[in-house]
Amino acid sequence: MSSTYNWRLTDILRGESRTNRKLDTLPPMGVIVSQLKHCTVCRSNLDQHHIRYRIYCYKSEPCLSALVPCQFKLKTLTCERSKQSHLYQHDQHFAASAPNQRPQLSLAMKAAIRELVEKDVKPSRIRNELVDSFTLSTGAVPALKQIQNFVYNYRRSTIMNTNVVEDMEEITAGSQLFDDLRDTTPFTFGYPLDEDGAPELGDGSDDDPLVIGITTQFLLKAAARDPDVFVFHMDATFMLVTCAHQVIVCGISDAARQFHPMAFFITSQRTTVQYSHALRTLMDIYKVVVGRPFLVRYCMGDAEDAQINGVEQTLAAPSASVPSKPEVHYLMCFFHVVET
Incomplete structure (x- = not known):
């Protein structure tokens, strides 16, 4: 046929x-x-x-x-x-x-929608705002589905705000580390690839968790220091995202009391599995970029069993590539990475 x-x-x-x-x-x-x-x-x-x-x-x-x-x-x-x-x-x-064409979004309407999306206004509220702002009659009001599609496409393509797994797979596929990547260009890591080289991200469930790391080569190279002169920090925060997933922030602080971020991890849960995976992949990508293992003597984090266990399984535990590591001292306190 x-x-x-x-x-x-x-x-x-x-x-x-x-x-x-x-x-x-x-x-x-x-x-x-x-x-x-x-x-x-x-x-x-x-x-x-x-x-x-x-x-x-x-x-x-x-x-x-x-x-x-x-x-x-x-x-x-x-x-x-x-x-x-x-x-x-x-x-x-x-x-x-098809004689009964549905009302279309004008350029002025699209500009107004973009401003409202930046303020995180929901599509149903945006539709009401268009009726009031443009004095639209009942027959001239665009369908809610039209507005939802425009909002979704704008969030995804322009402000890169999406919580759809397929969209994230497309974004991560186009933001991986390669040889000629500039030191200040962000790239993603920490997820498996299928046999075709495409990212395989979890759906966020307990059985299939989501973990995505984001960093730059500049941030990793800035952390190339003797383990005796810095403190490694790890903290989970909900203040950096709009799609419910928490972010694990990793970085170091020096003797001048300056904090230097190393990487950010988007994760669906905060269990030992996620913390261990984040730290292990951070150590792996650090060795790829810097050319030597990432060693830590002092680690500051939360009073959380999952985080402590993750540190013990990765930063403190010897591995085949690094059979001898310095003793890790875990320091507990409340550390705010971003002040809001």
């Missing part, structure tokens, strides 16, 4: 939620073909997993009753392993066959 269509690739979307949001923006459609095939989306192991192959057609009354029937078709290829989707289009949808 596919040979009768002239398919044109229109979108490549990573994640089931993003594909569903794309389909939600289209007029009502029905599935006319749905079957499993060997994957043609991924670059490896094509014969070991499958894609869901679907073809859609419009089923709205204007499309079906038009003098010249709408020939538009949509094909989706969704990998069942990576959830990446390729969207293809055949022919064009007749805009004239």
Whole structure:
């Protein structure tokens, strides 16, 4: 059947939620073909997993009753392993066959929405603000779904504010460490990669926690000091994020009472597993950038069992690469990294 269509690739979307949001923006459609095939989306192991192959057609009354029937078709290829989707289009949808066009967001409305998004205003409240600010009649008010999509895209693409796992995987994939990266350019680390080199982030549950490290080469190189002349700090804070996940801040303080941040970790939980993973990956990336192990003699943190256990399992415990480490003295106090 596919040979009768002239398919044109229109979108490549990573994640089931993003594909569903794309389909939600289209007029009502029905599935006319749905079957499993060997994957043609991924670059490896094509014969070991499958894609869901679907073809859609419009089923709205204007499309079906038009003098010249709408020939538009949509094909989706969704990998069942990576959830990446390729969207293809055949022919064009007749805009004239949909006479009741929904109200559109004007440039002035979009500018107003951007200002409200910066203030963390919810989409439903934004819709009410547009009605009052632009004196819109009932028929001229954009749908809440339109506003939600615009807000989501602006947060994700401009201010990089998102709590969708698929979006974070795309962001981390484009912000990894490479040879020619400038010392002051941030990069992410601390997460596993699949066989295609794509990040595999947890969903934030207890069984699949989320841990993402963020730093720069400059910050790591600035911490290259003798362990006797600095204090290593680790503190969890909720003041640096807007999507509920806490941030673990790691850094050092010197004899001049100056604090030098080393890395920030976004984490879904505060257990020994997360603390150990954060410290272990920090030590690994430090050795890659600086060229020698990161040694700590004094560590200041909270009076928290999970944090203490994490320090004992990583900073204090000998490893194959560093069989001999200085004795770590754990100092307990309340240390505020960011003053609000």
